Amino acid sequence: MILRQIWAVYKRELGLYFRSPIAYAVAFALLLLFGLIFSSNVSQLNNRAPADNLNFIPSLLTFLMFLVGPLMTMRLLAEENREGTIELLMTLPMSETAFIVGKFFAVWTYYSVVLGLTLVYYLVLTTIGVPDHGRALGVYLGAWLYGGTVLAVTMIWSAITEDQIVAAFLGAATVLVLYLADLAAQFVNNLSFTENPEFITGLANGIRELGLTAHYNSTMFVGVIRAEDIAYFIFMIIAALFITTRIVETRRWRA
């Protein structure tokens, strides 16, 4: 039953992405950007290893997710809040969880399609040389989980507000914070001249671990696939979906 409901929500939502001009515009702009970078890199191939070129694209995509992620998710719940369609949905025999999970998988699928399209460049590379397949696996798996996490986190804001622009702004800010956690950790670490150096390093490590980059840029991106990184992303997604569900619930109760 719950799977059928998730499937129904998922199908509708995904259909919307593939009928929405904005979704196409975002995908097109990204692919155009990557294409330009790719061709300029390939033209300088004579003095560079092919694998480096390949990895530039997913890494740029993960960086850009602080902008693209909120654009992908802002509509998801804010629109239902504004239109009042949520009132009817929440009087159907469906749990909030099914609704949120369905929506999330839809946007994650859309993201996966965009990410999948960048594999075109990878295929082109295989005709020129032999890229490092193992590393590529890490890069793509990481980019996929990284994207899912960003989408789940930005979706929280879409549940909170009825205003898509507000949702997008706050989402971008949140992702930037998670992205820059690494820098913050370094900054904290530099404070270790104080009397309690262990505490400071511990705190710095904690902040670092919470951030996105620590689990991608220095691990999967260089081809190191660690269970703890995968666990981090999955945990973040589940936590964010849980928070979103609670928000939808309490919004309705206050209504």
Add this chain to the structure above:
Amino acid sequence: MIEVRNLVKKYGEVTAVRGISFDAKPGQVTGFLGPNGAGKTTTMRMLTGFMPPTSGKATVAGYDVFEQSMEVRKRVGYLPESVPLYRDMTARNYLMYMGEIRGLKNVRAKADDVLERVGLTRRAQSRIRTLSKGMRQRVGLAQALLHDPQVLILDEPTIGLDPIQVLEIRDVVRQLGRDHTLLFSTHILSEAEQVCDNLVIINQGQIVAEGSPAQLRAELERGGRVLVRAEGPVEQMIAAVSAIPTVAHAEAAVEGVVVTPRDANVDPRPEIAQVVVQNGWRLVELRPLAVNLEEIFLELTRQVAPAAEEASERADADGGEGGDEAGEGAREDGAREDGAREDGAREDGAREDGAREREDEEAKS
């Protein structure tokens, strides 16, 4: 079956619903009548499981709306006030989507079936965005009927429709009422009167009257006024009728003389008839003056003033009655239980002069 007991809803400081209790029975249309902000939508949102009550209890189809919300939701069809729909879907796809979420089988056939019932078969493929307000209302209604629920809760289904569509929707509601428990809200009294078997009048979160339209009328009519139409000089007639011991007051009105009895339970009509005949006037008509439900509604739902203020207002209203001036203010101030009567009397009073002239003419001829 809907059973509501002491239901309360607070939005922070605001208490929207203050402990209401009523029943809606199967096979009946129960009208939920009240002015803007009375708490109709709030009550319906609690009954449909959209939001929990602050306190009190309600069961729908035998299940508690809070404890067994999912069971309730399976059995309720709900049309929210704003008729929220996915505007970029076609009517049929929308209904199929709602059906899938409800876990129905053969959603396509069910969607087409309800579309036919609301007369939208031809627009099944139209995007909801392109439908007229009335058509959208019907899509919303179709959605509420999709799973053939026992209980239907419709929040102002006729608002914003043209008169023909209003009649159509009322017809649909009446028909649905035969084999469903149907609760529907409105602020139009005449609509409630036409459509409902049972009326619940709510104001400021409290129920102020309940019963079938006929019952309400009968209850409020008791002790009501009597209209006397006879061929004769009006002044003398008033004097003669006023002299009857059971009569408190008589005055001229458009149709004839309106007589207010001294005691609501003692019918003055036999004496009036006698007096009229004794004076040699020809009695044309002698009947209880129907209390207009509209007046009752206005009275019941007018702002409830604090007790002290109300008492002084009542005194004012009583004082004003002797003089024949019926200002708007005085009208508002009428005390609740006898206000309806007074209102009528004042209105009649306002037209008194015209009536007198006409009747004088009649007397001459």
